[in-house]
Amino acid sequence: MRSRRLVLLTAVTLVLLLAGGAYAKTTLTFWNGFTGPDRPVVESLVQQFNDENPDIEIEMDIMPWDSFMQKLMPSYIVGKGPDIAGLGAELLPRLVEAGVLAPIDDVFTETSVPRDVLAPFAVDAATYKGKLYGTPMSSFALLMYYNKDHFTAAGLAPEAPNNWDEWMQAAIKLSNPPQQYGMVLPTKESPAVWPLLMWSNGGGILGEDGEVLIDSKETKEAVSFWADAVHQHEISPVGLIGPETDKLFQTGKASMHIVGPWMTAGFTEAGLNYDVAPIPEGPKTRATAGGVTSMAVSKQAGADPEKRKAVYRFLEFWNSEESQIKWALGAGFPPNRIDIADSPEIMAHPWVPKFAAGLTYAQGYLVGTPKFSEIESDVYEPAMESILLGKQTVEAALDEAGQKLRELVK
Amino acid sequence: MFIGNPKQKKQPIARHNQHIAYLFLFPSLAVFMVFIIYPIGFSLWSSFTNWSLIQSAEYVGWANYVRLWKDQRFWNAVYNTVVYTVGVVPIGTMLSLALAVALNQNLKGTKFFRTAIFLPVVASTAIIAIVWTFLFDPQIGLFVYYLSKIRITMGAWLRDPDYAMLAIIIVSIWKNVGFNMVIFLAGLQGIPYSLYEAAKVDGANRLQMFRYVTLPQLRPTTAFVIVMSVLGSFQVFDQIYVMTRGGPLYSTETLVQYIYHHGFVTFQMSYGATIAMFLLVVILALTIFQLRLFDRPID
Numbered sequence: 001m002r003s004r005r006l007v008l009l010t011a012v013t014l015v016l017l018l019a020g021g022a023y024a025k026t027t028l029t030f031w032n033g034f035t036g037p038d039r040p041v042v043e044s045l046v047q048q049f050n051d052e053n054p055d056i057e058i059e060m061d062i063m064p065w066d067s068f069m070q071k072l073m074p075s076y077i078v079g080k081g082p083d084i085a086g087l088g089a090e091l092l093p094r095l096v097e098a099g100v101l102a103p104i105d106d107v108f109t110e111t112s113v114p115r116d117v118l119a120p121f122a123v124d125a126a127t128y129k130g131k132l133y134g135t136p137m138s139s140f141a142l143l144m145y146y147n148k149d150h151f152t153a154a155g156l157a158p159e160a161p162n163n164w165d166e167w168m169q170a171a172i173k174l175s176n177p178p179q180q181y182g183m184v185l186p187t188k189e190s191p192a193v194w195p196l197l198m199w200s201n202g203g204g205i206l207g208e209d210g211e212v213l214i215d216s217k218e219t220k221e222a223v224s225f226w227a228d229a230v231h232q233h234e235i236s237p238v239g240l241i242g243p244e245t246d247k248l249f250q251t252g253k254a255s256m257h258i259v260g261p262w263m264t265a266g267f268t269e270a271g272l273n274y275d276v277a278p279i280p281e282g283p284k285t286r287a288t289a290g291g292v293t294s295m296a297v298s299k300q301a302g303a304d305p306e307k308r309k310a311v312y313r314f315l316e317f318w319n320s321e322e323s324q325i326k327w328a329l330g331a332g333f334p335p336n337r338i339d340i341a342d343s344p345e346i347m348a349h350p351w352v353p354k355f356a357a358g359l360t361y362a363q364g365y366l367v368g369t370p371k372f373s374e375i376e377s378d379v380y381e382p383a384m385e386s387i388l389l390g391k392q393t394v395e396a397a398l399d400e401a402g403q404k405l406r407e408l409v410k
Numbered sequence: 411m412f413i414g415n416p417k418q419k420k421q422p423i424a425r426h427n428q429h430i431a432y433l434f435l436f437p438s439l440a441v442f443m444v445f446i447i448y449p450i451g452f453s454l455w456s457s458f459t460n461w462s463l464i465q466s467a468e469y470v471g472w473a474n475y476v477r478l479w480k481d482q483r484f485w486n487a488v489y490n491t492v493v494y495t496v497g498v499v500p501i502g503t504m505l506s507l508a509l510a511v512a513l514n515q516n517l518k519g520t521k522f523f524r525t526a527i528f529l530p531v532v533a534s535t536a537i538i539a540i541v542w543t544f545l546f547d548p549q550i551g552l553f554v555y556y557l558s559k560i561r562i563t564m565g566a567w568l569r570d571p572d573y574a575m576l577a578i579i580i581v582s583i584w585k586n587v588g589f590n591m592v593i594f595l596a597g598l599q600g601i602p603y604s605l606y607e608a609a610k611v612d613g614a615n616r617l618q619m620f621r622y623v624t625l626p627q628l629r630p631t632t633a634f635v636i637v638m639s640v641l642g643s644f645q646v647f648d649q650i651y652v653m654t655r656g657g658p659l660y661s662t663e664t665l666v667q668y669i670y671h672h673g674f675v676t677f678q679m680s681y682g683a684t685i686a687m688f689l690l691v692v693i694l695a696l697t698i699f700q701l702r703l704f705d706r707p708i709d
Binding site for chain 2 (some may be wrong): 070073074077178237240248251373374377382385386391
């Protein structure tokens with residue numbers, strides 16, 4: 001009696017197991033760092049994809065960006081990395097050099113999303129040494145946020161300045177430290193505010209062809225112009241990190257602030273009377289920094305035909321018109337597709353069209369070099385800190401930075 | 411330790427007990443080998459290579475150690491670690507001893523204060539560091555606000571290279587003083603009361619009793635507290651990582667911070683391992699030295 005039951009049980013289990021096998025799902029792991037207000041939008045899109053594709057299961061793991069990178073590299077090295085990684089463009093070259101990502105140049109012909117509907121800046125960001133390693137997940141440009149009430153209170157028209165002179169005058173006039181700072185300038189863990197100031201004057205850190213610009217005359221001029229204002233007029237506290245500048249603007253202690261689209265939700269919620277505007281035009285050009293998060297495909301997933309197919313379906317889904325409109329309206333980011341940028345839904349949004357316009361002239365910050373982390377933490381940040389803290393002159397600090405940078409990239 | 415008792419060594423039953431002893435030791439010994447000894451050996455090996463997670467490792471001889479010798483930022487980290495230790499250990503030890511003596515009296519409210527002072531010990535360092543970052547914030551910080559009420563203006567300490575380390579030291583002392591206080595309390599309660607009575611008969615006042623009875627009797631306790639504090643100070647990481655990330659301008663970058671920088675920011679694992687080897691040797695030497703120093707009988 002007992003043994004018969006056991007046989008039955010075994011048979012049932014086997015049948016169930018086999019049946020389960022017939023409906024085998026391709027499971028894809030997907031890591032990214034969208035922990036902010038954009039998180040629910042990412043989650044709902046992934047959920048929608050999983051619902052619409054019963055044969056594919058995306059297992060998503062969202063973690064803060066700083067632990068993301070620490071975990072990502074070692075995981076890839078031991079072969080346990082995610083199939084898809086939402087990767088900042090500046091980190092991509094290092095991972096390509098480490099040989100853990102798969103080139104996916106055929107993605108535009110294999111899926112219904114052709115290359116020319118995507119923002120070129122966002123596609124280029126995932127291109128390294130002529131090969132494509134991902135398609136855009138999100139892209140943004142930095143714009144200037146300004147507090148209209150502060151402008152009115154200081155006797156200024158509540159409009160954003162257009163050029164550096166107007167900008168500087170406004171910044172000085174709006175500064176009343178420590179109650180209020182005209183223009184907050186972060187040096188660490190922040191969007192590339194100082195680099196975009198350098199670009200506006202024709203300088204920079206590292207040129208497109210790898211030439212060192214950080215000790216050029218143009219860079220020094222730009223840095224002096226703003227650092228002098230920090231020293232003489234205290235237009236900004238010194239040594240700020242990105243989140244601190246956000247907090248200062250959010251609590252009405254900063255009048256102008258440069259940041260990406262992700263802050264609109266928080267600032268609106270705080271009840272600020274603000275607007276966003278393009279970065280004022282510099283002496284040489286109008287510049288802004290853009291950032292791209294690419295969906296990069298791991299070498300293992302790329303080598304497995306089953307998985308590769310599933311990954312492509314997901315990349316296609318993410319950059320479909322429908323998903324991109326949801327993404328833009330939900331997260332406040334400009335859509336990755338330029339062909340829907342002027343659709344009525346997008347145009348009706350208060351901020352998204354402005355950020356989309358910023359993307360047309362945005363530049364990447366330290367992209368295309370595998371030495372990103374070293375350049376940022378060992379060259380650029382200490383130089384800016386030492387200038388703003390008054391430990392070194394602009395001339396001396398940037399000359400030293402130039403020397404260190406040449407050593408690093410040679 | 412009963413294993414090494416020479417009297418039992420020659421008896422077969424004792425040998426049998428030895429085997430059983432090793433059996434009982436095995437689980438913790440295995441963990442110790444896998445998570446302590448093996449990583450140390452691996453670090454030692456990689457400090458002689460150019461292993462970087464990305465490239466496969468090649469033997470490079472003493473190159474990493476030569477680089478260490480010439481690396482200004484490394485010596486800055488050594489300096490900061492020493493400054494931190496000198497700032498934390500003496501003040502922290504004296505403060506916890508003073509608190510222990512004060513709270514060892516049979517007064518009202520001592521239980522409340524013991525608990526209150528011990529509370530930061532059980533809280534996570536990272537969370538405490540976040541809280542203190544807020545307290546030190548020049549715009550919204552309560553610490554800054556109350557100081558301004560008594561006409562003391564402090565700037566943004568965590569953003570000022572001259573004050574950031576001081577802020578870190580204050581937080582670290584506050585965090586650990588409760589733990590050391592409890593150790594001292596235990597030590598104080600182990601001192602036989604008869605010694606105080608004898609001192610009283612000899613006509614000693616309270617200060618003399620403290621100097622000639624309490625302090626000598628507490629020597630093993632003090633030794634333990636100082637050795638543990640120095641060990642902890644040389645390995646400080648959490649609060650610095652959360653509060654300043656080693657900045658501004660490397661002014662709070664300690665050795666472990668610098669190891670972390672090479673291990674997980676620039677992924678130069680081998681160089682990080684070299685610094686770790688240096689730290690290992692320094693800590694080992696310091697600990698042996700301190701144990702020797704305190705290893706005298708109580709007189």
